[in-house]
Amino acid sequence: MSKSSPVVDLFIPCFIDQIRPKIAWDTIKVLKSVGCRVRYKAKQTCCGQPAYNAGFWKEACSVAEKLIDEFDDENAYVVAPSASCIGMIRNAYTDILKSEEKLEKYYSLQKRAFELSEFLVDVLGIEQLENVCFPHRITYHDSCSALRECYISDAPRKLLQSIKGLEIVEMSGIETCCGFGGTFAVKFPAISAAMAEQKLQNASQTTTEYVVSTDFSCLMHLESYAKKNNISLNFLHIAEILANDC
Template sequence: MPITVDIFIPCFVDQLYPTTALNMVKVLERLGVHVNYNPNQTCCGQPAYNAGHHPAARAVAEKMLDDFAAPAADAGRYIVSPSASCVGMVRNSYTELFAAEAPAQQSACRGVQTRVYELTEFLVGVLGTTAVPGARLAGRYTYHDSCSALRECGIGPAPRQLLDGVAGLERIEMAETSTCCGFGGTFAVKFEAISVAMAQQKVEHALETGADYLVSTDVSCLMHLDSYIKKEKLPLKCLHVADVLASGW
């Protein structure tokens, strides 16, 4: 019997990068996973939380807990998302948001926290997959470790293992791969000059490798870097891991 997962599509992925969400579904189904999507889902609450509006963030988070409450018959069902940023928010910041809530609410929070996974850590850590059958993309790539993936979720080897299993694709590590891209949500708005300078540094390191593609687990990072790349008309294409794994078949 196939594993059933509930997918969480972050608001910015839904609005700006829906193809990445569809590619995640494509990959999961390719690996025999049954995908369930709750159309009532919205946001994890991270924008409000990062801006310091914790009561508003808690209200959004409460809806997230309701939307992803596990069915009684399948209490351990996984939640999978193409965003380490949102997964990190749920796993870590929800603990603070619900610290003063009733025991039942805290229990619901812990239930979601233990079931939520970023896509690549689910594929490698739960399914034991290190390559997606048929995945093919010619060229060289360099990988950007997003702050949320690396520092909040402890994700490092899994995306590289999967990408290295893509036929025709060669990895070249860039300098300072774990350095922040400069996005940081509202940080990019409040500190524009610093944010752009950090993006420039990251892109320059990527270009030094001679890579064709800059790949990451987080489209928020890629959106920020891609805007700089396009503004400067640079020869580098940004791709989410799911987009690469869904290529060629």
């Protein structure tokens, strides 16, 4: 694959598609601004994580096989504005795939799938975007999937630190879970809410205006708790900041 004009097949998580599609459009804008040729496969659905985490591995396998067949161009990267989905694709499919044919295609996909900030920094070598401004103080939330499944920590911070007017203030307990965890929040709502409360207390102590992350699932969880409890913080996906013109 040529890095001078990379071809990117965009994978958009279910919850971004349904709840905040602006993140998808901002992801496209960012990728195009660095010279990528972006393609979107309209029949794409899910990475299979909800079924996998709930123990429905047969159903998760069907979804995974569909994704593998759709993103089968070995000359294209697969980029998602979600470390959670990328972590699922990279790490869980070997548990559920049974077909040798699908496994062979999967190993190619596994090497080509990246979270947005990781792709920009670690694959393209871009640590600064031109004509991007965000004159605000922010604190950054490390999602569990980014940290523990994809080992992403430095890439989003490098990009954010390069933006004109933006100041990052790190919160305490940066490696602590926000409490979402997909079905965890449904099965254990009291524990999930307590973890969100602690995370937002840490964020509020930074006296920043925004909480930013690579994962909208975490932000969705934290924003819901903040609204319910009148906590005055704003929540943005990193793509929404990287697409903010001066």
